[in-house]
Amino acid sequence: MRYKSAQILEYENEITRPARFTQETLGWVPWLAPIPEEELTQGQREALIDDFRIKRPYFRLLVRNAAALEARTLTDKDIFQNEEGGLPLEDRELAATAASRLNGCVYCASVHSRKASHYSGRKAEIQQLLDEGADADLDPRWSAISHAAQLLTRSPLEFGPDQVSELYRVGLDESEIVDLVYSASFFNWANRLMLALGEPEVLSRRRRS
Amino acid sequence: MKDVIDMLIGMTGNVGEGGPRSSRPQAKHNAQRSFEVLLEADPEDTFPTAHRYAVALYTAALQGCSSTASDFYAELLAEETEDDTTEKILELARASQTPGPYGTFKEPDLIQDSDPGPTVHYCISGVQGIPPKLAAALEFSHLLSLHPRDASPQALLRLEEAGWNADEIVTLSQLVSFLSFQIRVVEGLSAVHEGGMREAS
Numbered sequence: 411m412r413y414k415s416a417q418i419l420e421y422e423n424e425i426t427r428p429a430r431f432t433q434e435t436l437g438w439v440p441w442l443a444p445i446p447e448e449e450l451t452q453g454q455r456e457a458l459i460d461d462f463r464i465k466r467p468y469f470r471l472l473v474r475n476a477a478a479l480e481a482r483t484l485t486d487k488d489i490f491q492n493e494e495g496g497l498p499l500e501d502r503e504l505a506a507t508a509a510s511r512l513n514g515c516v517y518c519a520s521v522h523s524r525k526a527s528h529y530s531g532r533k534a535e536i537q538q539l540l541d542e543g544a545d546a547d548l549d550p551r552w553s554a555i556s557h558a559a560q561l562l563t564r565s566p567l568e569f570g571p572d573q574v575s576e577l578y579r580v581g582l583d584e585s586e587i588v589d590l591v592y593s594a595s596f597f598n599w600a601n602r603l604m605l606a607l608g609e610p611e612v613l614s615r616r617r618r619s
Numbered sequence: 620m621k622d623v624i625d626m627l628i629g630m631t632g633n634v635g636e637g638g639p640r641s642s643r644p645q646a647k648h649n650a651q652r653s654f655e656v657l658l659e660a661d662p663e664d665t666f667p668t669a670h671r672y673a674v675a676l677y678t679a680a681l682q683g684c685s686s687t688a689s690d691f692y693a694e695l696l697a698e699e700t701e702d703d704t705t706e707k708i709l710e711l712a713r714a715s716q717t718p719g720p721y722g723t724f725k726e727p728d729l730i731q732d733s734d735p736g737p738t739v740h741y742c743i744s745g746v747q748g749i750p751p752k753l754a755a756a757l758e759f760s761h762l763l764s765l766h767p768r769d770a771s772p773q774a775l776l777r778l779e780e781a782g783w784n785a786d787e788i789v790t791l792s793q794l795v796s797f798l799s800f801q802i803r804v805v806e807g808l809s810a811v812h813e814g815g816m817r818e819a820s
Contacts, residue, residue, distance in 0.1 A: 417785040420772040430728035441772040442785050474789040481652040482793070488645035495642055513720050514729075514768030543732065565682040565719045565765065567806045574814025584815055585642050591807030592646060599800035605767040606759075606792045607775075609725070 417443050425611040428516050431540035433527060436520045440608040444470035459483050471607060482599070489592045497582070497589035500529035501555055505590050507536065508559035509597035511543050517610040518601050554580040559594035622647065623654045623691075627805040630687035633812035640808065650801065657794045658695075666787050669699040670753050671794060673708050677757050678795050680712035681764045682719070683802040707748055711757060715739050719765035736766055755781030756791055763795045 414420045419441055428436060444467040445454065455464065457476035463469040463483070472479040490502055497505075503526035510519035523540055527533040539546045544560055547553070554577055561568040569591075577587050624647070628634070640647045658675060660668045676692035683689065689709075697705045721736035739761045741754040749757070755778050762774055778788055 414772050414776055415779055418772050418775050418779060428726055430726050441775055442788060472789060472793070474786040475656070475793060477656040478653060478790065478793045478797075481649040481656060482797070485646050485649040485653065488643050488649070492643060492645070514722060514724060514732075516726060562803050562807055563720065566685070566716075567683050567803065569803075569807055570810045571814040571817055574810050575817060578814070578818055584811060587811050587814075588640065588642065588808065591804060591811060592643060595800045595803035595807060598803055599796045602763045602767050602796035602799055603792055605770045606763055606796070607770075607789075 411439070419443065421609070421611075425609075428520075428610055428612050431511060431516055431519050431523070433520060433523045433533065433537065433540070435524070435613060436517055437611045437613045438466075438468055438517050438604065438608050439611055440467045440471050442471055442607055444468075445473060446470075456480075468604070468608065472603065486596060486600070489589070489596050495585050497586040497593070498529070500526055500532075501552075501586075502589055502593040503529060504536070504539075504552060504555055505559040505593035506597045506600075507539060508556040509563045509594045510601050511540060512560050512563045513598070513601040513605070515597075515601035515604050517604050518597060520610070522597075551580045551582075554582075555590060558590055559597075562591065562594040563598055622651050624650055624801060624804055624808075627687045627691060627801075628809050628812070630690070631805070631809040633809040650804070653793075653797050654801070657790065657797055665784075666790055669696065669704075670756065672696040672699055673704065673753055674756050674760055674791065674794055675798055676705065676708050677712045678760045678764050678798045679802055680709055681716060681761065682799060683806060686802045686806060688798070688802045688805060702748065704748065707746075708757075711741070711746065711749075715761055717765055720767060722766035722768035724768060738762065738766070738769065752782045755783065759791060760795045763792065764799065 411419050411421050411424060421439055425439060447464060454473045454476050457473055457480040458464050458469055503522050506522040507519055507526050510522060519540060523536045527536045535548055539556060548556060558569065558573050558577060561573055574587060658671050660666060660671060672692055672695045676689060676696050679686055679688040679692050693705050693709065717736055721734040723733040723735050724730060739758055741758050746754045759774060759778055762770060775788060
């Protein structure tokens with residue numbers, strides 16, 4: 411790592427970059443200096459919400475605007491962890507993976523493809539989505555969800571009432587479609603932060619465990 | 620303050636208030652909080668509210684040309700500025716619209732998936748009537764809005780050279796990224812409402 415300026419960091423050969431989309435655990439290195447753990451104020455610690463976030467350079471960078479980070483994290487938790495009704499968690503993670511694949515966020519895709527595989531037990535199909543993107547031939551329900559998430563990711567936006575009818579046709583109900591809209595939309599937020607402020611790295615075997 | 624996403628859905632002629640978003644109350648509440656934190660700056664903040672509205676208008680117009688969000692941010696910006704800034708920002712956005720997301724993959728095995736496209740350079744070419752610091756923010760919004768996988772330390776350096784410090788860069792990144800969420804939720808939930816009416820008839 412070297413300082414490109416007083417606040418901006420860059421990495422040459424000291425990190426190993428992933429070669430493609432993967433379900434392996436990746437690391438993420440910041441291009442902008444995070445706040446060192448020992449310098450965090452009480453308010454910043456509270457905005458980080460969970461202990462694991464205090465360890466991550468990504469969150470210690472975002473905590474430079476603590477209120478914005480806290481609102482982001484609470485939005486994230488309700489969309490992906492609230493199990494009261496709506497879309498099964500595996501399908502929310504599928505939508506997150508499809509959006510991340512299209513935007514090109516290899517880091518986000520690694521985290522959420524792993525979660526989708528974990529919840530669904532369908533690792534090979536998730537890998538197909540990572541390998542083939544929009545061309546992946548999944549079952550009708552997953553194809554419809556993945557396709558809708560991609561249309562929500564494109565600009566100009568291409569998701570309209572016809573796409574909603576298609577989702578009803580494969581068996582989703584209104585509350586599930588709302589979760590799908592939220593999941594894909596949220597990753598259009600998260601992907602941009604991850605891509606804007608740093609890059610993924612392959613972790614050594616020791617750091618992965 | 621009234622919930623902005625509900626209001627923008629209402630502007631499409633669909634129902635926001637009390638509709639399907641009620642199943643995710645924290646997401647609704649914190650999307651509104653994000654709007655307030657990212658768009659409504661303290662009076663002494665070095666990233667002033669008028670500049671935040673300008674970035675918001677540019678971002679919404681660039682990504683969702685027919686979105687009600689772009690009308691909304693145009694109104695907010697026009698109230699904050701006395702000259703023709705609103706019109707200038709809209710012109711810049713219209714001139715730079717390209718279907719997204721595109722960009723070049725850095726991962727060697729994904730080269731065949733790369734889809735290179737334009738990067739805008741407002742600072743170098745100079746934009747009349749738009750201060751250089753704001754022009755650099757618009758450049759960054761174009762990158763994040765349409766081709767985020769082209770992001771690089773170099774892009775952050777351009778911001779820094781235009782006077783952006785690390786805290787402000789984080790806020791700017793959050794602003795453009797949050798808006799990318801907001802306009803999709805508005806468009807998506809409007810479609811859910813319209814599609815639902817169609818199912819019911």
